[in-house]
Amino acid sequence: xxxxxxxxxxxxxxxxxxxxxxxxxxxxxxxxxxxxxxxxxxxxxxxxxxxxxxxxxxxxxxxxxxxxxxxxxxxxxxxxxxxxxxxxxxxxxxxxxxxxxxxxxxxxxxxxxxxxxxxxxxxxxxxxxxxxxxxxxxxxxxxxxxxxxxxxxxxxxxxxxxxxxxxxxxxxxxxxxxxxxxxxxxxxxxxxxxxxxxxxxxxxxxxxxxxxxxxxxxxxxxxxxxxxxxxxxxxxxxxxxxxxxxxxxxxxxxxxxxxxxxxxxxxxxxxxxxxxxxxxxxxxxxxxxxxxxxxxxxxxxxxxxxxxxxxxxxxxxxxxxxxxxxxxxxxxxxxxxxxxxxxxxxxxxxxxxxxxxxxxxxxxxxxxxxxxxxxxxxxxxxxxxxxxxxxxxxxxxxxxxxxxxxxxxxxxxxxxxxxxxxxxxxxxxxxxxxxxxxxxxxxxxxxxxxxxxxxxxxxxxxxxxxxxxxxxxxxxxxxxxxxxxxxxxxxxxxxxxxxxxxxxxxxxxxxxxxxxxxxxxxxxxxxxxxxxxxxxxxxxxxxxxxxxxxxxxxxxxxxxxxxxxxxxxxxxxxxxxxxxxxxxxxxxxxxxxxxxxxxxxxxxxxxxxxxxxxxxxxxxxxxxxxxxxxxxxxxxxxxxxxxxxxxxxxxxxxxxxxxxxxxxxxxxx
Numbered sequence: 001x002x003x004x005x006x007x008x009x010x011x012x013x014x015x016x017x018x019x020x021x022x023x024x025x026x027x028x029x030x031x032x033x034x035x036x037x038x039x040x041x042x043x044x045x046x047x048x049x050x051x052x053x054x055x056x057x058x059x060x061x062x063x064x065x066x067x068x069x070x071x072x073x074x075x076x077x078x079x080x081x082x083x084x085x086x087x088x089x090x091x092x093x094x095x096x097x098x099x100x101x102x103x104x105x106x107x108x109x110x111x112x113x114x115x116x117x118x119x120x121x122x123x124x125x126x127x128x129x130x131x132x133x134x135x136x137x138x139x140x141x142x143x144x145x146x147x148x149x150x151x152x153x154x155x156x157x158x159x160x161x162x163x164x165x166x167x168x169x170x171x172x173x174x175x176x177x178x179x180x181x182x183x184x185x186x187x188x189x190x191x192x193x194x195x196x197x198x199x200x201x202x203x204x205x206x207x208x209x210x211x212x213x214x215x216x217x218x219x220x221x222x223x224x225x226x227x228x229x230x231x232x233x234x235x236x237x238x239x240x241x242x243x244x245x246x247x248x249x250x251x252x253x254x255x256x257x258x259x260x261x262x263x264x265x266x267x268x269x270x271x272x273x274x275x276x277x278x279x280x281x282x283x284x285x286x287x288x289x290x291x292x293x294x295x296x297x298x299x300x301x302x303x304x305x306x307x308x309x310x311x312x313x314x315x316x317x318x319x320x321x322x323x324x325x326x327x328x329x330x331x332x333x334x335x336x337x338x339x340x341x342x343x344x345x346x347x348x349x350x351x352x353x354x355x356x357x358x359x360x361x362x363x364x365x366x367x368x369x370x371x372x373x374x375x376x377x378x379x380x381x382x383x384x385x386x387x388x389x390x391x392x393x394x395x396x397x398x399x400x401x402x403x404x405x406x407x408x409x410x411x412x413x414x415x416x417x418x419x420x421x422x423x424x425x426x427x428x429x430x431x432x433x434x435x436x437x438x439x440x441x442x443x444x445x446x447x448x449x450x451x452x453x454x455x456x457x458x459x460x461x462x463x464x465x466x467x468x469x470x471x472x473x474x475x476x477x478x479x480x481x482x483x484x485x486x487x488x489x490x491x492x493x494x495x496x497x498x499x500x501x502x503x504x505x506x507x508x509x510x511x512x513x514x515x516x517x518x519x520x521x522x523x524x525x526x527x528x529x530x531x532x533x534x535x536x537x538x539x540x541x542x543x544x545x546x547x548x549x550x551x552x553x554x555x556x557x558x559x560x561x562x563x564x565x566x567x568x569x570x571x572x573x574x575x576x577x578x579x580x581x582x583x584x585x586x587x588x589x590x591x592x593x594x595x596x597x598x599x600x601x602x603x604x605x606x607x608x609x610x611x612x613x614x615x616x617x618x619x620x621x622x623x624x625x626x627x628x629x630x631x632x633x634x635x636x637x638x639x640x641x642x643x644x645x646x647x648x649x650x651x652x653x654x655x656x657x658x659x660x661x662x663x664x665x666x667x668x669x
Contacts, residue, residue, distance in 0.1 A: 075096055075531075077175055077480070077481075077482040077484075078095070078098070078174075078175060078176065078484050079092055079095045079096055079176050080170060080175050080176070080177045080178070080248075080250050081178045082177060082178065082180075082183070082248070082250075082255060083164075083165050083178045083179050083180045083183075084180055085162070085164065085165055085178065085180075089151075090149070090151035090154065090155040091158065091159060093149075093151075093152055094148060094152040094156055094159075094595070095159075095167070095176045095595070096176075097487045097489075097490070098174065098176070098484055098485075098486065098490075098595070099167075099169055099176055099595045099599070100486055100490070100594055100596060101487050101490045101594060101595050102490045102568070102591035102592070102593050102594045103146075103147060103148050103153070103156070103491065103593050103595070103598075104143070104144045104146045104147050104148070104491055104593070105144070105491065105567075105569070105593035106141075106143050106569060107567040107569070107592045108138070109615070110566075110567035110592055111134070111567060111576070112628065113615060114564040114565065114566050114576075114580075114587075115130065115131060115134050115564075117564050118130065118562060118564045118583070121561075121562050122562070122583060122584070126583050126584070130579065130583045130585075133579045134576065134579060137572065137579065138572070141569075141572045142571070144491060144569050144570050144571070144572075145570075147489045147490065147491060156595070156598055160598055160599055164180060164181055164182075165178055165179065165180060166178075166179050166181050166602050167599045167600055168184075168246075168247060168248060168602050169247055169596075169600070170250045170480065171247040171249045171251075171258045171480075172251065172480045172481075173251075173481050173482045174481075174482050174484045175250060175480070177248040177250060179248060179255075184246075184257075184602065185371060187255075187256065188245070188246050188257055188259075188370060189370075189371075191256075191259055192244070192375055196378070197377065197378060198375045198376065198377055199375065199376050200373060200374070200375055200376075201367060201374035201375060202374075203374065204241055204369070205367055205374070206239050206266075209267045209268070209367075210236045210239050210267050213234075213236050213267055213268065214235065216357065216361065217231055217234055218231075220354065224349060225349045225350055225354055230274075233270065233274070234270055234271050236267045236270070236271075237633055238612045239265075239266070239267050240264075240265035240266055240606060240611075241266065241367075241368065241369045242261050242262060242263045242367065242368040242382075242384060243261070243262045243368060243369055243370070243603040243604050244261050244368045244375070244603070244604075245260055245262065245370075245602040245603045246259055246260060246602070247260060250480060251478070251479060251480040259383065260383065261368045261383035262384055262603060263382065263383075263384035263385055264384075265612065266365070266384075267365060268365040268382075269385075271358060272362040272385045272387045272388075273386045273387075274358075275355065275358050275359050275362055276386045276387040278342050278350070278355055279332060279335075279342060279359070279387070279394075280390055281342055282332070282335040282336065282339055282341065282342060282394070283390050283393045283397070284393065286397050286400075286401070288397075288400055288404075288415055288416050289415075290415045290416060290417040290422075290459075291417075292417075293460055293461060293507075294510060294511070296415060296417070296422070296458070296459060296461065297461060297473055297510065297511050297513075299415060300413070300422075300463065300471060300473070301471070301473060301513055302470075303424070303470070303471050304468075304469045304470055305424055305465050305469050305470075305471065306469060307469070308426055308427055308428070309412065309424050309425060309426055309427060310424070310425060310427045310450060310451060311422075311423075311463060311465060312423050312424075312430060312448060312450055312451070313421060313422050313423075313448070313449045313456060313457075314420075314423070314434075314446040314447070314448055314449075315419060315420055315421075315446060315447045315448075315449070316419035316420075316444060316445070316446055317445045317446070317447060318380075319392055319396075319419040320381050320383055320388060320392055321380035321381075321383075322379070322443045322444060323380050323391065323392050323443065324379070324380075324395075324443050325363050325379075325380070325391075327395065328381070328391050328394060328395045329356055329359060329360055329363070331394050331397075331398040332356065332359065332394050333352060333356050335394065336352045337352055342355075359387060362382065362385050362387050362388075363382055363385065363388065363391060364382070365382050365385070366378075366380075366381075366383075369604050370604065372604065389418065392418065392419075393418060396416065396418070396444075399444055400416060403437050406440070407433060407436050407437075408432060408433075408436065409425070409426060409429040409432065409433060411423040411424060411425040412425065412426075413425075417459060420458065420459065421446075422456075422458045422463075430448075430450070434446065434448050451463075451465065454466075457476045457478075458476075459476075460475060460507075460511075461473050461474070461475065462474045462475070462476035471513075472513045472514045472517065473511060473513045474511075474512055474517050474521070475511055475512060475521055483528040483531070484528075485500050485528065485529060485532045486500050486532065487533055488529075488533035488534045488535070488538070489533050490591070491568060491569070491570060491591055491593065492568065492589075493573070493589045496589075497534070497538065498538060498542055501529060501534065501538050501539060501542040502542055502543065504525045504529070505525060505542065505543075508525055525539075526539045562584060562585045562586060563585070563586040563587070563588075564580065564585060564586075564587055565589070566580070566587050566588070566590070567589075567591075568590060568591045568592070608635065609635050609636035609639075610634055610635070610636065611634065611635050612631070612634045612635070614631060614635055615628065615629070616628070616629055616631070616635055616639075617629075618639075618642065618666070619666045620656065620660075620663050620666065621663065621665065621666045622660070622663040622664055623660065623663060625656060627652060643667060646665060653665060
């Protein structure tokens, strides 16, 4: 695909990862091999050891720094061990860093991915210059300083290899949970055994859904409703089966699971994103809709609660599995017919019926796999689908409009965020109103929570009723809250860490209404961030306001449509960004070696040859050349094509065989 003299070829490495990128062909630029085989060779072993020892010492010092000894934040909730395994001190120490913690790593594979992904959209001359500059930067790069001890590194390896446990995030509060694999699977299977909600399938229905979607898209394309670009964008090339897993509710008796379905890469995922973009302008336009905490605070900060009124919150039980899909489609169809704000370029020539047809496909694709068994969710919206939250919101807006209009006594205030609702209502009407909303729809049932001692929690706020009826608002932390945030020693960009500080201070400034409470909240924020290793200068010099724009990317290059994600390596990635931006390529940073990526794997694993959307390597048996390719289709199908072309037609692999006079390709590695 690329001229060999211009591409980053000969980048030979032993453990290629599976990330989406463009194709690299064989090459003969052998000097690059030394660069990308391992940048550790840039330093002598003694220098490398000195760097790691210095880093370990600094990180140990940072991790023990406190605001004051009496105000130290407890880490008892950071790691919840429900397993029979006795965790070592190093295992506890590394898990206490949080699953988003990124250990030191030099992800050369991902630098290759980003470079070639950008070069495929650049003019040949610009692409060649970009490759050359990237090579020069990497040649002089030093490995990142280690941010974990040797014991912690060993602990990560031991935890990863232990097949008897699962390490997963808690449902709420950012805690890390360790649980016996058998117990985890028993809990999941107990959920899936509910015949009222799930049914077992005899086989994987992916190919059936794929054929249906291809037929539907082809019909829309043939009649001119969508163009070829949209057709191929929505075409289900990547067809991974949705995967079921669960998060542990550590705050509830028995530690049950919250069911989650990961639909990324599934048949309908791209279509669901497309449909979600179309219908999203229709949702959230009612006076009862709450977009986030800030809009809620703005609505209630001047609220006065009368003596005969109560603060109440209502919560919908199992909203996503309760929504009636057919009725929801009718609700959204009515919105589409009466509001033309959805008629934007992305909708092309789609009619209301076309959109409903596509949405119906997404909402009814409710199958998934767990431990090799395929299941179908009987009712409700497909969990994990990008359009399901919008569909649920649309139905709830329809429900509340009818329920409030027909209520014998309407609450004075009713604000809803998805399935959570805050209201102010006459105390004498609470029971009557609760019965009323629970009798309106057989699918929608509410639980109720009343204020206690003049206080009621809603979202992440605590509403406190003062004696004169006015309210003050504080930040609310649930009992499961851990006060754990991104560890400052994690290999994340500094801007990511400062964003944590900005967000927490901004919340303190904008949510908390009482000056004394605000001072206490800011003090608490600084204390807990110190516990996560944040320096004084990050806390006292960072302004408490949200970022107005994403400074991780360049606006001008964004407009050009060339965008890549660079693996984050302190010092190296910043230099690479400047080079990419000078070539008109927008960049963002993403840490690659997080604990979540290394240790968390509760979902069913896809066999390597069945994986799609992958980057793969094909080595030569007789030399150190390596073909690196990308495919959105299943790997086994793409490898079959390579073998066929290598035997008969022109391809990079065939050219290498001919030029090397009979070298053999290692198809099995």
